[in-house]
């Protein structure tokens with residue numbers, strides 16, 4: 536098969552203290568089922584010759600609707616009991632990008648990010664303005680209650696009761712993301728999140744920041760991140776991986792491992808998923824586990840949760 540006809544897809548549902556003894560059977564099997572569904576939806580698009588951009592959006596939309604993950608429905612609560620969602624999407628063909636931060640009423644933040652990319656002259660919209668744009672575009676809305684789950688409320692209550700900060704607790708990041716290479720050789724990335732439990736003051740993480748939590752460039756890589764966002768922002772993880780591949784000639788795995796080592800060295804934790812220009816489909820993480828899955832035209836089909844899988 537012509538190498539340029541290969542497609543590949545990698546998705547994640549967050550990284551963190553994801554170990555067998557910490558997850559209930561339902562959390563384990565529910566997350567795997569969600570990943571399997573999202574992988575199937577995204578790979579069907581790529582197999583049929585569809586765009587990487589459509590595949591990553593579709594896969595992330597599935598995970599946004601799944602309460603096992605910290606994005607859309609089932610997102611983490613901010614300290615004031617609200618839910619503020621961030622998302623981004625990027626097209627490696629043109630490096631067009633769209634992202635949103637602090638979303639409270641649009642059902643699919645990644646869908647809104649795509650609309651920002653395609654129907655506005657801007658890259659990043661936030662808060663009320665982003666919601667106004669969503670209404671103007673006729674996108675589906677959701678009541679705040681629709682995003683809420685009792686498990687995420689419990690996590691916030693526990694954090695407030697212990698009087699600790701978002702990063703002091705045993706973190707299980709649950710951000711979702713997808714990266715793909717389509718049969719035409721184009722790359723795309725998308726990420727969606729509720730951020731971190733107990734966040735304050737309008738905090739925005741790495742996920743909606745192009746070049747940090749989300750990045751795609753046909754010349755090098757598509758990257759979606761999960762983890763302690765502040766570190767990913769400071770390093771510019773998505774762009775840094777791309778730059779190493781493009782300018783140092785490293786392969787995606789070596790570049791991703793090197794940049795995750797930098798995250799760790801600064802004190803951050805988390806993981807990345809990457810697709811490369813030749814269909815490479817890889818991940819790298821510093822945490823005990825990461826919800827992840829990948830599929831390629833070559834027949835790879837893998838769903839994994841723990842580090843030793």
Ligand code: ASP
Pocket residue numbers: 549550605707708709710728729730731739740741742748760761762763764765
């Ligand atoms: N990276 C996200 C943030 O800092 C959190 C996550 O990955 O779950 O907002």
